[in-house]
Amino acid sequence: MKPKLLFLVVLSFATSLSGEDRKQLTVGQCRSDLLAWTADDGGKKEIRAWPVMELLHRTDELADCEKLDRDERVKNMYAAMIHMTDLNLLSRHMSFVRRHHLTAQFVAEDKTGAR
Secondary structure, eight states, X not given: OHHHHHHHHHHHHXXXXXXXXXXXXXXXXXXXXXXXXXXXXXXXXXXXXXXXXXXXXXXXXXXXXXXXXXXXXXXXXXXXXXXXXXXXXXHHHHHHHHHTTOHHHHHHHHHTTOO
């Protein structure tokens, strides 16, 4: 009986760690995060420092905030931050391709229509 109980406890703990629950966003939290992420230089320096998974997480949050917030000016700010983040991700992808000498393979596969 004890091994089953231990298994269930471990399983429930692992399940809770496996996927971060998305927090319930409010307009206030969205705006606060946006302000914090863009405080110094519009977010450019901070975006370069974030790990890729953090970029993806924040992009998801910004997209959710863009849907939630009704103020068009602020919606445009969310969209601009998403765009900057996507450009940074693209730049990192291309740096990876170049650094690992995969450009020729990328071009060859693209010619065959592999997209």
